[in-house]
Amino acid sequence: MENNKITIHDIARILKIDSSTVSRALNDSDRVTQKTKDKILAKAQELGYQRNHLASNLRKSKTYTLGVIVPRISRHLFSSAIAGVEETAYKMGYNVIICQSLEQLERERNIVGTLLANRVDGVLLSVSMETINYDHLQGLKQRNIPFVFFDRHCNISDNSNVLIDDYQAGFDATEHLIGQGCKHIVHFSGPQNLEIYKNRLKGYLSALQIYDIEFRKDLIIESRLMEIDGVENAKLLLELPYKIDGIFSANDIAAIGAMQYLKQQGIRIPEDIAVVGFSNEPISALIEPSLTTIDQPGFKIGKTATTLLISQIHEGATKMKSETIILKPNLIERKSSLRKFESGNY
Known part of the structure; x- marks a missing residue:
């Protein structure tokens, strides 16, 4: 008898008791005495019996499984968030299915169907x-x-974030x-159908307004923020009719692409152009000069989101x-934005 084919019926036959009693014992039912439970559990372990948790959970209308969809697992924010998700889910008795959309709406749609x-x-x-409809x-x-x-x-109603x-x-x-003396700051923006890039742009515009720095529409360059986009964005900013002295990129990847290209053109960073990225990718601390960036607490985001989701699962649809x-x-301040002024100070 192979271990992976052992059933409650096999255990019942060997012990000469009802299958229903075996099932109740394995589910720790009060209807079975502790002595009988111990005997059944010992025999189940001896035979190598393994419960079919999926079938059991489906009978309860729960699978204790969470689906996670991220654009790219390779991005530090998402890999960190997944670590937070898995740790929290495991502690709370849930398994996790991890999927990546690769920034494609159609793939994201298919993943939702699979989940x-x-x-x-x-x-x-x-x-x-690419997600422009929901x-x-x-x-x-x-x-x-x-x-x-x-x-x-x-930006849809009745959703949690x-x-x-x-x-x-x-x-x-x-x-x-601005505090480092920049007056002509380019913003590398992500697609404006996404709320995060809209809000990062709003923050940029607000800072310009508060510090009375003229806004120029051509200083906002929108792209998918890949490394090649950073290179192309850098080429565009060098063609502008005024000297750019600062870049705020909505992610690190595009910022790094721009820095590599600008250095090839003999432009000094940060003396000629200061650069700030976003997301604190591990490479941002290793490149030269190291990249000033906004740190996103990915692990904490994953833990918090998982805790919120599981609390909603437990509350049920009526109370959610x-x-x-x-x-x-x-x-996080690093060398890429700390400019040398004439006084010799940073």
């Missing part, structure tokens, strides 16, 4: 750059499956460049309320 087919109890979602999330709502956006969210204060982060990054938790950003 629905696998009867997950809830979904944690950071939307793709029809694919209606299936979750119709089945009363709670979902929580983290980092990237959608765990975010950082992107507006404040954009303001802090721009204010830092939307909630938004906003975490504070942190500016």
